[in-house]
Amino acid sequence: MKKKLLSLGLVAGFAIPLAACGASTGGNTNETTAETTTASASAETTTASSGSSTGTKSFTYGTTGYGIDMSTVGTNPHDGYTGWATIRYGVGETLFKYNKNMEPEPWLATGYEFVDDTHIKITLRDDVTFSSGRKMDGQAVKECLEDLVAKHDRAPGDLKIANITADGQTVTIETSEPCPAFINYISDPYGCIIDMQVPEKDMIIAGTGPFIATKVTDDSIDLVKNENYWGGDVKLDELHIKGLNDGDTLTALLQTGEVDATYGLPYASYPLFENNSAYKLATAETSRQFFGKMNYNSEFLKDENVRKAICMGIDKEGFVNTLLQGHGATSKGPFPATFEFGDGKITAPEYDPEGAKKLLEDAGWVAGSDGIREKDGKKLSLTWLTYPGRMELPLLAESAQATLKDIGVDIKINQTENHKDFWKKGDFDIYVSAMVTAPTGDPEYFFTTHSLSDSSSNHEGYSNTELDSLAADLHKEFDKTKRGEIATKMSQILIDDNAYFFASHLQMGIFTKAGVTGLEPHPCDYYEITANTDIN
């Protein structure tokens, strides 16, 4: 009897916590995944369960692209990089959108015309309404753009808007100086058109997209379909965005079926889904670049031979093929080969450890007893500043540390979330980061923000008068082919000066359950959820 009671007690002891766990899981995942039990069956059960229990089609998207770490919290595009969330999750749309070749095409607009060097006339669609019910006309766009340049940090410098005139379904924008890349810039996510007559409340705005945000927090957005969407029927009824900064959690969520699609899975998790018929992977080459900048104020890096040896001592092929498991492409310059002004037209030093050793040897850097080179009693020891937010960067740092040690350069890695503080103070030798170099499909942005003598992100003391002069030419040039030629020259200068090294471009990947359609990555990294996103 005692044994029976003990057994009963033990069973109860185990069952109660298990039941509690089950209840909490269900509670966290909404009705969407309440009935999901296994990963393999999840594709079918998710939709079936949501459809049968509530009569709505619900979709949960897990991403590392939304959250405080990525500076994308909210839906108001006029606030820093929040526009990325606005456009990615179908809340807002821009006047023009990029095609796969990163060329702007009409979206909320139907076309544009440069009246003269400083006047651009944009014609708007006549059938667009905001989620607030207001019609999108010239006046609405004028109000939105005026608020944008009044509040946004980057937009005024990019767009140079001096005056806006609205007339029915057209707006004429006057710029303070010629702005040949205006259409490219206005297609940036900050250019999402929102209804300014509806004040932002709880980080929610009224856009023109297929979805309307109902609840926005620091790590999630809940949305419902926009019943009056101008672009046609929206396939999903509900959309839930889960922002996560841990790729492993994301992996687990996709495996358990708590999310229907993911962006930002660690490469190490790819084999779990790649050869599994329950999942699909869609990829796109992007212009997100992993690159390093040499600090010209560093006593070692003033020596051009050291800079060149470093560029020759980084094994880009190994980084991409092994550490990124092939999910990327090696780089020569700032832009991928898919661009007219990209890698196809420039040359860069190849990985050549023997050549790098000889270069250092000839420059008087002699290997010490520990293999690290010395000159004038000083060891060639450099600080590699980077951050862990992009999972590829620590891998690049550790890989380069080993290959550069082989040529006699000691690398001390400073991998910190506070990288910008160190960078701005100049407390580094090599700063390695990741950025989308051509977010607008135009090359000017990268050079003006990073490489010129007066660039806001030039904390390296790098200066080249020819580069500055070419930048001035680029700024005035309207002809697209000529802009590409100038940009190619500028990229080549950066490489010839050994001021930068460009390691790799990111291949963006979105894993979805097999039944998901209409969700594919785009080279610009902006467009994800659309009206056509569906789950069956």
Add this chain to the structure above:
Amino acid sequence: MREASERKNFIEEEDTTEVKKSVKHASETGPTVRVQKIKKNRIKGKLIVFLILAGALLFVSLFARQLCPYDPYKQDLSAALQSPSPEHLMGTDRFGRDLLSRIIMGSQASIYSTLLLVLIVSVVGTIFGVFCGWKGGKVDSVLMRISDIFLAFPELVFALAVAGVLGGGIQNAIFAMAAIAWPKYARIARSQTLAQKETPYMYAARLSGDTTFQMIFKHILPNIMGPVLVTAMLDIGTMMMGLSGLSYLGLGAMPPTAEWGSMMSESRSMLQTYPWVTLSPGVAIFISVMIFNLLGDTVRDYLDPRQRTK
């Protein structure tokens, strides 16, 4: 004299009943002593076994460089993520580094850092506690309240906060852990000092002209070392887990330093796809912590006065 005669009478009165009892008691005491002796021998045997195992760990970490079959820091991307094989007994990591070599090399960082940490906290805590116990009064009250403040924080959370402020690095992790771990030793040392201070032999020592310094070093410290040592031994496993935990969270050893916690952290996303990369350092931590915990338990049992045979 009067007391002595009263005592004698009392014993004589009890004698008659005690004689009967003693016959029965003698038959019980014999086996009890034997059981205690067997127990004591068992503990001694266990102590020797665990000392040998701990010694083996220390030996491996001391001669890590010589014992590594490969250079633990040499990358070979063409050999990345190889499963365990005769060539690489524990496989290779994503940089193609031999995992066995990194585990062996990692023992230096993991074990020596832990021993250093335990040494620091036990010495600092003991000095603090002895000072408070000896000095007494307001100084004691104030200093012990400070230690109470540290005791009020959850250990790992406090260490996380300190390491977060100081930044990564094994030295910072040791400092962070030490900052929260010393009060325990201070309390033990203080209570023992207070007890020892009032013993007659301390009065005798004072009367015989010993200085404070002599009394502390000749009489107090030798008599309080037992409890401090046992606590320190028991703490090694906990501290090792704590340091590995900080490294796992990116606040301890920094790459490419071979350290078990950071090795687990680096490879955590491979648990399902390349499990040997994560499990190897995990097993190393498990075995080491277990050996030091069992050694600590055994030392405690061995030094426990209740285990001493008559």
